[in-house]
Amino acid sequence: MGVTLESDTESNMNExxxxxxxxxxxxSAVPSPTLSASSPGLQPNTPxxxxxxxxxxxxxxxxxxxxxxxxxxxxxxxxxxxLLVGGLFVLALFATVLGVSLVEAWPSIxxxxxxxLWTSTWNPHRHIFGAWTYIVGTFWVTxxxxxxxxxxxxxxxxxLSDYSPKWLVGAVSTLMEMLAGIPSIVFxxxxxxxxxxxxxxxxxxFLANTLGRHWDFFNGDAMGYGILAAGLVVGIxxxxxxxxxxxxxxxxxxxxxxxxxxxxxxxxxxxxxxxxLPAVVPGIIGSVILGFGRAIGETMAVLLLIGNQASIPxxxxxxxxxxxxxxxxxxxxxxxxxxxxxxxxxxxxxxLVISLVVNxxxxxxxxxxxxxxxxxxxxxx
Amino acid sequence: xxxxxxxxxxxxxxAVVSVLSGVGSAHATDLTISGSTxxxxxxxxxxxxxxxxxxxxxxxxxxxxSGFGISNAxxxxxxxxxxxxxxxxxxxxxxxxxxxxxxxxxxTQVIYNIPGIGKSKLIRMDGPVLARIFMGKIRFWDxxxxxxxxxxxxxxxxxxxVIHRADASxxxxxxxxxxxxxxxxxxxxIGRDLSPSWPVGSGYNGSxxxxxxxxxxxxxxxxxxxxxxxEYHLSSMALKNLDGYYxxxxxxxxxxxxxxxxxxxxxxxxxxxxxxxNLHGKDVYPDANFEFWMVSTSLPAxxxxxxxxxxxxALTKGQHEKYxxxxxxxxxxxxxxxxxxxxxxxxxxxxxxxxxxxGG
Numbered sequence: 001m002g003v004t005l006e007s008d009t010e011s012n013m014n015e016x017x018x019x020x021x022x023x024x025x026x027x028s029a030v031p032s033p034t035l036s037a038s039s040p041g042l043q044p045n046t047p048x049x050x051x052x053x054x055x056x057x058x059x060x061x062x063x064x065x066x067x068x069x070x071x072x073x074x075x076x077x078x079x080x081x082x083l084l085v086g087g088l089f090v091l092a093l094f095a096t097v098l099g100v101s102l103v104e105a106w107p108s109i110x111x112x113x114x115x116x117l118w119t120s121t122w123n124p125h126r127h128i129f130g131a132w133t134y135i136v137g138t139f140w141v142t143x144x145x146x147x148x149x150x151x152x153x154x155x156x157x158x159x160l161s162d163y164s165p166k167w168l169v170g171a172v173s174t175l176m177e178m179l180a181g182i183p184s185i186v187f188x189x190x191x192x193x194x195x196x197x198x199x200x201x202x203x204x205x206f207l208a209n210t211l212g213r214h215w216d217f218f219n220g221d222a223m224g225y226g227i228l229a230a231g232l233v234v235g236i237x238x239x240x241x242x243x244x245x246x247x248x249x250x251x252x253x254x255x256x257x258x259x260x261x262x263x264x265x266x267x268x269x270x271x272x273x274x275x276x277l278p279a280v281v282p283g284i285i286g287s288v289i290l291g292f293g294r295a296i297g298e299t300m301a302v303l304l305l306i307g308n309q310a311s312i313p314x315x316x317x318x319x320x321x322x323x324x325x326x327x328x329x330x331x332x333x334x335x336x337x338x339x340x341x342x343x344x345x346x347x348x349x350x351x352l353v354i355s356l357v358v359n360x361x362x363x364x365x366x367x368x369x370x371x372x373x374x375x376x377x378x379x380x381x
Numbered sequence: 382x383x384x385x386x387x388x389x390x391x392x393x394x395x396a397v398v399s400v401l402s403g404v405g406s407a408h409a410t411d412l413t414i415s416g417s418t419x420x421x422x423x424x425x426x427x428x429x430x431x432x433x434x435x436x437x438x439x440x441x442x443x444x445x446x447s448g449f450g451i452s453n454a455x456x457x458x459x460x461x462x463x464x465x466x467x468x469x470x471x472x473x474x475x476x477x478x479x480x481x482x483x484x485x486x487x488x489t490q491v492i493y494n495i496p497g498i499g500k501s502k503l504i505r506m507d508g509p510v511l512a513r514i515f516m517g518k519i520r521f522w523d524x525x526x527x528x529x530x531x532x533x534x535x536x537x538x539x540x541x542x543v544i545h546r547a548d549a550s551x552x553x554x555x556x557x558x559x560x561x562x563x564x565x566x567x568x569x570x571i572g573r574d575l576s577p578s579w580p581v582g583s584g585y586n587g588s589x590x591x592x593x594x595x596x597x598x599x600x601x602x603x604x605x606x607x608x609x610x611x612e613y614h615l616s617s618m619a620l621k622n623l624d625g626y627y628x629x630x631x632x633x634x635x636x637x638x639x640x641x642x643x644x645x646x647x648x649x650x651x652x653x654x655x656x657x658x659n660l661h662g663k664d665v666y667p668d669a670n671f672e673f674w675m676v677s678t679s680l681p682a683x684x685x686x687x688x689x690x691x692x693x694x695a696l697t698k699g700q701h702e703k704y705x706x707x708x709x710x711x712x713x714x715x716x717x718x719x720x721x722x723x724x725x726x727x728x729x730x731x732x733x734x735x736x737x738x739x740g741g
Contacts, residue, residue: 123578125571196597221540223598225583308547308584319583325547329586330576333448333549336472
């Protein structure tokens with residue numbers, strides 16, 4: 001009883017301060033007995049011990065309840081209203097983006113229908129538009145990025161959570177967070193001055209001379225620019241996302257579990273690999289979904305590195321084109337022609353749908369794996 | 382007393398009016414120029430110089446792309462839209478109100494990075510071979526088609542790496558214009574466009590990136606405008622012109638192309654024809670281009686008057702080398718421009734040709 005009363009009084013006081021129009025007299029008249037009643041530790045006689053005092057306190061309490069619930073109602077309503085506006089705004093924003101995009105993309109949607117998805121010709125000159133080349137390019141870059149980022153991120157987070165000396169943990173995790181905050185154009189520039197020459201002069205000739213002898217997939221022109229450069233640089237941008245979330249989940253693995261596995265006689269490596277790692281699989285999946293969201297929409301770094309050529313890559317050394325970099329490169333020009341801009345907006349919609357689908361599937365998967373425990377923290381990607 | 386009061390009131394009213402009109406005249410004219418990224422550097426120096434000599438005029442310049450310039454000039458969002466390309470038939474139909482005014486020359490030149498071939502060696506190139514290179518049909522530098530037009534150059538057996546613009550670009554328009562006019566294959570399969578669908582190669586955003594990629598990639602071939610050739614001291618290929626001469630792009634040879642067009646009586650009065658290829662002369666570069674300002678005839682008369690002043694200034698004083706050549710353009714000659722310009726200005730402001738207000 002005393003506890004609820006105290007909190008009521010407190011919120012009442014706060015209301016009195018924020019809603020200055022309300023007379024303060026009721027407040028000042030009431031609190032003294034309630035305050036003393038609410039701190040039973042200070043007074044030897046609690047309100048319940050003497051019946052007369054108790055009944056008086058009860059009636060005061062009732063009055064106070066009435067006043068405070070009324071006030072809470074009003075302030076609550078204001079607060080709820082504010083929240084509602086915020087919530088509806090987000091809803092309206094999403095609906096507007098989707099609606100405007102649909103309307104603007106409509107000429108292309110009606111003209112090309114579903115075949116837009118698997119047509120690989122994109123010829124503004126002849127008014128033929130198809131998304132296939134760009135969808136494939138987008139998945140190439142995203143795939144390379146994730147293939148590169150996930151192992152490195154998992155290894156680094158395992159190292160940080162279980163093997164690294166304490167002083168290194170702070171330094172590395174701070175650096176990770178900083179890495180996640182660097183604008184993508186910086187990574188793009190880094191890619192041009194570092195990754196492109198490295199790939200052109202060393203990695204790509206090496207690939208062609210080793211794996212390329214058996215598989216054409218690794219052969220190519222050794223340009224430096226291309227899906228490999230773009231994928232690797234986007235991968236670098238994804239690493240901190242995956243690593244941070246994975247490390248956070250590793251830290252949350254219950255101590256009892258770890259100790260139990262030691263008690264059963266496992267070595268540290270066995271514990272990490274067979275106990276900790278399986279326990280954080282949902283966390284890893286969640287972080288990979290986040291990383292996917294980042295990689296699929298990445299524009300500037302990709303645009304600088306991918307070679308922007310609308311052809312379907314057949315080799316790791318090929319150039320390509322992603323949806324986002326095509327939009328960045330040509331959208332200001334496409335506005336000149338309604339069908340052209342409609343086709344580009346439809347590409348944007350495809351990107352939107354892909355990330356929505358991946359996010360939803362990821363959430364469902366997590367729900368299954370975790371029974372809903374972690375799913376809420378992941379959907380935002 | 383009454384009189385004093387009244388005159389005081391009058392004076393106060395006058396003061397208010399004069400202050401208001403003073404404020405008004407300070408911002409009497411706001412001109413917005415937006416569009417072509419290529420023309421942007423020239424427009425900036427023009428705007429600064431013009432605002433200095435014409436207090437009361439405020440010009441804001443933005444670089445947004447030719448497509449934006451054309452469509453927004455047509456719907457009146459901006460005063461002047463800058464474009465690298467003239468209005469093709471389609472665009473003239475869509476944007477009937479637009480008049481295009483040429484304001485400077487530039488061009489597209491072909492740059493290369495062939496291992497073992499120095500800067501001083503002149504490489505010659507004609508349209509059909511260039512088109513086949515950019516279509517991926519000629520794949521090595523020592524291809525016999527290239528050797529045939531360069532008998533004195535020893536080419537290495539090196540893969541050709543085609544480098545083009547990824548963003549929509551007037552430079553690309555002028556380049557593909559040359560290919561379209563000289564190669565039937567190119568005309569049939571790809572055509573002329575600010576952002577064509579390139580069959581091979583790799584694309585880069587902006588001319589600087591094209592220069593960087595060509596310089597860094599052995600075997601590369603690419604194209605940029607005059608400004609970049611000068612800025613980076615690049616050597617470019619000599620392109621074959623209509624009369625069979627191989628000409629390297631320069632301020633002089635580009636101007637020759639422009640003059641040949643202006644003196645050609647069949648050249649359309651609205652300037653909506655390419656000056657690529659179809660011009661005769663020995664020193665005429667075959668891949669030159671007018672840069673345009675697009676103005677909508679539906680602008681209000683007061684604004685139009687200011688626009689006209691600005692246009693005439695740009696075409697006279699604005700053509701000085703300190704503006705044009707310094708930012709990578711070749712100056713337009715005013716005299717041969719005049720008859721056609723008169724007609725355009727008459728269309729913009731009926732009955733208000735050059736004679737009424739000379740360039741100042």
